[in-house]
Amino acid sequence: MTLKAVIDSQSELPLLSVQDLKIRIQMDNGEMRAVDGVDFDIKKGKTLGLVGESGCGKSLTSRAIISINPKECETSGKIVYHSTSEKELHELNLLSLDTKGKQIRSIRGRKIAMIFQEPMTAFSPMYTIGNQIMESILIHRTKDKKEAKKIALEMLSKVGISDEVKRFDQYPHEFSGGMRQRAMISMALSCNPELLIADEPTTALDVTIQAQVMELMKGLQKEFGMAILLVTHDLGIIAEMCDEVAVMYLGKIVEQSTVGEIFKNPKHPYTKGLLNSMPKLAGNRNKRLESIEGTVPMPIDMPPMCGFYDRCKDRIEGVCNKQAVPKTRISDNHMVRCFLYTKEGEERTYV
Template sequence: MTEDVPRTTGSDAFLSVRDLRVRFSTEDGIVKAVDGLSFDVERGKTLGIVGESGSGKSVTNLTVLGLHNPDTSTIEGSINLDGQELLTASERELQKLRGNKMAMIFQDPLTAMSPYYTVGRQLSEPYMKHRGASKKEAKDRAVQMLEKVGIPQPKLRFDDYPHQFSGGMRQRAMIAMALMCDPELLIADEPTTALDVTVQAQILDLLKDLQQEFGSAIIFITHDLGVIANMADDIMVMYGGRAMERGTVREVLHTPRHPYTWGLLSSMPRLDSDVDIALEPIPGTPPSLLNPPTGCRFSPRCVFKDQVAGDLCTTVTPELGEGRDTACHLTSAQKQSIFIDKIQPRLR
């Protein structure tokens, strides 16, 4: 395995997140949902964030949008969007940015869209608010966007309610809503989870086409590595509220270096593999973020921690550096040896 050249970060970043920490107050205690997360997203590029449920993916991106309740959450660090610090921005400033400069495609459009208003009204109102457009101008723009995302007879469907759309059409309408004001940052939170494979492929192709047209930076959240392989330029693997590995799509999927990434890839079925080869699930369960493990968050489930000298894995938290890196105490030589001998044969 050859050593990958780290990508530069920071200077070209449209979104820069540094040492982000998000904690929630609950009846059971403090939930450390995100703990020291840093990443960049460049203009016109897609960052894929992958990991199991509860790893902090959605919490991170809701924090970017400023959608957490300040009475029950504590947020520290820095989120810089095109030179503007979001964590110190007022609610009024954030409202000007949401739906305008940054937008989100939610996982379930049926619950994200209001059942009491027509699809057309829900598309038009943000455009009138952010762009000062007239009702007619907003309707024309909404019909244009519905047509662009592939909704048949958009003028007629403009007055339909969300329940009158199929699942795939609602997701397309949600994408149209997010793109109404040409946002420079688009966050897609598992936008194809509930869709069948054919519609899923159509939605992914649509997002790629629209990104080329509008030049948006995209954060794509998913647990499906197959999806991310076709969508992202870079990948960040999250576990237990922390980043485990980061690199380009090719680096992370072809030469993964972290035991958690190895586990994700080894447990993923492949169409071109021998049907007799058994999948290897990751042992154990994700950690409780009320009382996360000391040291490496993944150490209780890691089958390679006995190769690390002493008790580093359970006492010292490994840090993720800039560019191509992993948060792991295994040495580079150990990672290379394990990957070549045990992991790479499974991925062929």
């Protein structure tokens, strides 16, 4: 069977499938369930948004994909990656690989690349930007330094950095925030990855530069045909960039669907709260934006209950605080984790 036939026969498979991902951290006062049973698929060439407040487990989830979480993190579950070689399609559980082994290192940076939240700390201040971009190319693409430099210069130019020959020999502190982010994108894309993980890629940037970076990522995704996992707390970026969205709270996916469905027909009270906190062009200027009272609790030795219970205006006493919340399938492509949509919750609500 030819490679094309193999790919066609597996066309329904996601590029990456995260299954029952759990991350535990042992603290002095108990066990922290930082990520607690997360499931999602990333389709080839598509963008999945992972959204939620700080402390929900988004970054730990994304970093677990390429096995770069701190050693204190005890990780279980499956992260299944469908990789296409020259002759066949491989199915790999990335969590089963040695975190420092040759196999995961051949995937990390080459097949799956990552844009980190703060490029100033992601780049080493001791080496030039060009040297650091070249390092990845020399590891994964070619051993020829002249060819590696040529690729690096092409990528710097492609992401919109002018006078790339001069910039190649400059250090990170000589770049502005927007330029550092562009350089980080060029380094991530220098090996033509199948999946790009973007962890809060616009947090440290002003609004104008944010828009430029988003447009850049969309253009490069179209050119290279890669999938993107976009980690953010900004629903405006989610609406602009993503095909699907997973709303994360306290280590769990509480709602997941297409972007259009989430924005038009949100189900979970947390999702509704996030959407209501956004300013609207057609809204009443004199009306204050809604806010979600309270903060994300620490998930240490929590009893089986809804993690959003203390902050939820629609909570059901005697239900939401007494048992773990099951997943409910609203439609084929819409999942929510809330008792309001279970039989028991409906009985308590309407009786």
